[in-house]
Amino acid sequence: MKRRTFVSAAVAAIAVTVSTTASMAADWPKRPINLVVPYKAGGGTDAYARAISAAAEGILDVPVVVVNKPGSGGLNGANSVVGARPDGYTMMMTSGGSFLLSTMTRDTEIDALESFQFVAQVGQLQTSLMVPKNSPFQSVQDVIDAAKANPGSLRWAHSGRGGFHHVGGLGFLANNGIEAQDVPFKGGGPTRAALIGSQADFGFLGVQQLAGFEEQLRALAVNSQDRDGIMKNVPSFGELGIPFAAVSSPVIVFAPKDTPADVVAAMEAALAQIAEKPEFAELLASRGTGPVYQNGADAKATLTSMKADATPLVESLTN
Amino acid sequence: MEIFPALLSVLTDPTLLFAIVLAAAVGMIVGATPGLTASAAIAMLLPITFYMPPLFALAFLYVIGKSGRYGGSIAAILFNTPGTAASAATQIDGYPLARSGKAGKAMKVATISSIIGDLMGDILLVVGVGFIAAIALKLGPPETFAIYFAAFVVIGSVIGKSIVKGLASALLGILIAMVGLDPISSEERYTFGSFDLSNGVGLVPLMIGVFVLGEVFAQMEERRKAKGDIEENESSESGNSLSWEEYKPCLPHAFRGGFIGAGIGVLPGLGSAIAAFISYGEGKRRAKNPEKWGKGALEGVAAPEAANNAVSGPSMAPLLTLGIPGSTIGAILLGVFLIHGIQVGPTLFLTDKELVYQLFACGMLGIIAYGVIGYFGATQVARLILKIPTNVLYPMIFLTAFVAAYSARGSMFDVTVMTVAGFGGWLMRKYDFNIAACVISFVLAKGAEETFRQSLLMSESGPLVFVERPIALAFLILGLAAMAFRIRGILKERRIAQGGLGDA
Numbered sequence: 001m002k003r004r005t006f007v008s009a010a011v012a013a014i015a016v017t018v019s020t021t022a023s024m025a026a027d028w029p030k031r032p033i034n035l036v037v038p039y040k041a042g043g044g045t046d047a048y049a050r051a052i053s054a055a056a057e058g059i060l061d062v063p064v065v066v067v068n069k070p071g072s073g074g075l076n077g078a079n080s081v082v083g084a085r086p087d088g089y090t091m092m093m094t095s096g097g098s099f100l101l102s103t104m105t106r107d108t109e110i111d112a113l114e115s116f117q118f119v120a121q122v123g124q125l126q127t128s129l130m131v132p133k134n135s136p137f138q139s140v141q142d143v144i145d146a147a148k149a150n151p152g153s154l155r156w157a158h159s160g161r162g163g164f165h166h167v168g169g170l171g172f173l174a175n176n177g178i179e180a181q182d183v184p185f186k187g188g189g190p191t192r193a194a195l196i197g198s199q200a201d202f203g204f205l206g207v208q209q210l211a212g213f214e215e216q217l218r219a220l221a222v223n224s225q226d227r228d229g230i231m232k233n234v235p236s237f238g239e240l241g242i243p244f245a246a247v248s249s250p251v252i253v254f255a256p257k258d259t260p261a262d263v264v265a266a267m268e269a270a271l272a273q274i275a276e277k278p279e280f281a282e283l284l285a286s287r288g289t290g291p292v293y294q295n296g297a298d299a300k301a302t303l304t305s306m307k308a309d310a311t312p313l314v315e316s317l318t319n
Numbered sequence: 320m321e322i323f324p325a326l327l328s329v330l331t332d333p334t335l336l337f338a339i340v341l342a343a344a345v346g347m348i349v350g351a352t353p354g355l356t357a358s359a360a361i362a363m364l365l366p367i368t369f370y371m372p373p374l375f376a377l378a379f380l381y382v383i384g385k386s387g388r389y390g391g392s393i394a395a396i397l398f399n400t401p402g403t404a405a406s407a408a409t410q411i412d413g414y415p416l417a418r419s420g421k422a423g424k425a426m427k428v429a430t431i432s433s434i435i436g437d438l439m440g441d442i443l444l445v446v447g448v449g450f451i452a453a454i455a456l457k458l459g460p461p462e463t464f465a466i467y468f469a470a471f472v473v474i475g476s477v478i479g480k481s482i483v484k485g486l487a488s489a490l491l492g493i494l495i496a497m498v499g500l501d502p503i504s505s506e507e508r509y510t511f512g513s514f515d516l517s518n519g520v521g522l523v524p525l526m527i528g529v530f531v532l533g534e535v536f537a538q539m540e541e542r543r544k545a546k547g548d549i550e551e552n553e554s555s556e557s558g559n560s561l562s563w564e565e566y567k568p569c570l571p572h573a574f575r576g577g578f579i580g581a582g583i584g585v586l587p588g589l590g591s592a593i594a595a596f597i598s599y600g601e602g603k604r605r606a607k608n609p610e611k612w613g614k615g616a617l618e619g620v621a622a623p624e625a626a627n628n629a630v631s632g633p634s635m636a637p638l639l640t641l642g643i644p645g646s647t648i649g650a651i652l653l654g655v656f657l658i659h660g661i662q663v664g665p666t667l668f669l670t671d672k673e674l675v676y677q678l679f680a681c682g683m684l685g686i687i688a689y690g691v692i693g694y695f696g697a698t699q700v701a702r703l704i705l706k707i708p709t710n711v712l713y714p715m716i717f718l719t720a721f722v723a724a725y726s727a728r729g730s731m732f733d734v735t736v737m738t739v740a741g742f743g744g745w746l747m748r749k750y751d752f753n754i755a756a757c758v759i760s761f762v763l764a765k766g767a768e769e770t771f772r773q774s775l776l777m778s779e780s781g782p783l784v785f786v787e788r789p790i791a792l793a794f795l796i797l798g799l800a801a802m803a804f805r806i807r808g809i810l811k812e813r814r815i816a817q818g819g820l821g822d823a
Contacts, residue, residue, distance in 0.1 A: 040650055050658055069729075071518040073505070079514070107507070108514070155777055161505040183460075183776045184503055186769070189643040196641070197456040199777065212642075212664030286660045
């Protein structure tokens with residue numbers, strides 16, 4: 001009996017010491033965490049945030065509240081978080097590729113790599129080359145051949161200039177030495193509808209947009225080295241041996257620059273747990289997306305190398 | 320006819336019925352409260368619905384959306400504040416009616432017309448959901464531009480006494496719409512280096528500014544001149560009751576509005592505000608008493624209200640089958656489907672047919688629920704509000720304008736936009752410029768520009784693309800024909816009544 005009391009007292013003493021050294025992390029979270037999504041409710045990134053919010057139960061003691069702050073290509077929301085109090089109660093979840101590109105193309109003081117702390121990556125959005133179901137193009141090579149036979153005659157759709165779908169498409173065209181006229185639409189849904197209606201010859205849109213539309217569209221390739229983890233039936237440019245630009249959009253959680261390191265670490269650990277929860281994957285599966293976890297440092301490395309890949313394409317855009 | 324078993328299954332579920340009635344009441348209240356919108360309420364309630372069964376969650380939010388759209392007309396009539404963008408057209412006649420003590424009457428007309436329009440839209444949706452989706456796919460940028468072109472003609476019917484000032488107002492609207500990101504190149508224009516302006520000028524703060532603040536300023540000026548001798552809002556028994564004789568002339572306007580709204584709902588992205596203004600313009604053009612429109616004609620409430628509610632039903636078709644949300648509410652509903660693991664797309668009607676038709680059934684019952692609450696409740700609210708003397712009411716309206724402009728997007732910049740628009744609206748009133756023409760062209764210009772430039776990028780033959788595609792050509796001819804008729808009408812009027820252009 002005595003021994004047991006001693007042990008428990010010792011454990012308590014250690015616990016006290018630990019909790020005082022990590023007081024900030026132990027205190028956090030006390031209040032609900034606001035997760036700012038700089039896009040409208042209902043979009044791809046928003047779906048990730050909602051799934052995080054639902055799956056956080058049981059892992060974080062407080063609710064995660066999704067706050068949509070759309071506008072200016074995602075910079076509106078980023079602007080509101082960059083100046084937020086760095087107490088760990090305001091963070092941003094954004095589509096990393098789009099965010100990076102908009103900071104490169106738009107006149108802003110925000111630097112995607114420097115203005116925030118990277119907490120973790122929880123998902124991945126990838127662009128892909130799609131054609132309408134009744135299109136004569138059966139393979140990527142068909143598209144390249146047609147474009148070479150008649151330069152500039154093809155029209156391709158995407159969801160807005162400067163976005164990662166557009167830059168991914170530009171990378172495909174430039175790397176294969178072909179030309180085609182782009183037709184920008186506003187957002188993913190309208191782009192998909194335009195492609196289904198054969199308003200363009202091909203399009204670059206999120207590979208997850210194929211889910212449920214397999215009878216209307218044909219995805220020829222996903223814009224990456226390897227196949228997508230969820231849409232496994234779509235071949236990748238890498239396996240087809242077709243050159244491309246490695247532009248994708250990792251879904252990343254960012255915290256304001258001066259957020260205490262232990263709070264960031266605690267959130268990172270929580271996100272790692274959430275990403276492993278089967279519920280999280282289930283919530284995303286119907287959208288054709290899934291969890292893709294990377295810790296903050298790796299997420300930053302990914303985005304840094306993407307910046308190097310995208311820089312020449314962005315320069316060709318802005319000149 | 321899958322709708323009938325669906326209706327039956329909904330009717331026999333008391334908790335679901337309760338949810339529908341509750342949603343109808345919530346929607347009405349948020350719609351009627353300036354500063355709260357149905358889409359904001361839905362976004363706020365969204366997390367709660369994660370824990371509900373899918374049908375329950377969807378029906379709840381869908382009905383809030385529907386009744387919120389109707390509730391917007393209450394604020395438009397009573398406070399001259401558009402509760403939603405779509406109800407701006409309603410206030411043109413609704414507010415003058417309220418000021419002459421006929422608020423109850425106006426609200427009853429709005430209620431009946433909303434029900435007619437909304438039900439017409441829903442019936443079209445239930446009968447032709449597959450067909451609607453097929454049409455929406457056929458309409459590429461050239462067709463959509465042609466429709467915008469035809470819609471611009473509407474400006475002609477609200478243009479007012481001076482054609483020059485009317486056109487100048489329309490141009491001003493177009494100019495304001497140009498501010499922000501170029502829809503094609505995504506480059507900034509007319510932003511003068513301001514980050515806030517790169518987002519463009521919001522429709523809600525602009526409308527609250529020119530309509531509400533502008534009106535308050537104009538009233539203040541009147542009062543100074545008249546030394547407080549302005550009539551108070553009086554509400555009488557006759558002002559609140561509505562007889563069949565009074566509603567009868569509204570009926571054709573409500574039905575026409577219903578058709579216009581349902582037609583516009585089919586086209587993703589055009590939206591309720593456009594439907595309401597087109598219906599108002601068309602209604603005025605065909606009215607027997609166009610001189611009364613704008614000064615408090617009941618028909619002027621019926622036409623836009625039926626149209627803006629009729630959009631709701633058909634806009635669900637492109638949403639459910641193509642995943643294109645026609646409105647903010649649509650986008651949120653799309654999220655709800657996905658959160659509950661229901662894949663939206665052409666296969667939805669194979670996988671979740673029962674659920675979809677039950678949702679449609681809930682929508683129809685929701686219309687009836689808000690109709691009943693509105694018809695009997697709104698008059699009471701009107702009586703209460705109109706007891707407030709104008710010297711208390713105006714400061715209240717002034718305050719709510721600020722709250723409304725801020726809370727739509729939580730942006731202080733929008734408050735600035737509203738204030739500037741308020742002074743602009745006051746000056747435009749003072750010098751007889753046409754506010755309605757300005758707002759309508761603002762609403763239409765963005766979509767028209769985007770689709771026009773998309774068409775040219777798509778085309779291999781330049782502008783000929785509009786002539787080569789039959790549907791586009793048909794709408795262009797329709798627009799030109801309407802314009803020709805309009806000019807002929809004006810010339811005839813001018814010959815009859817030398818001097819004035821008569822038609823306002």
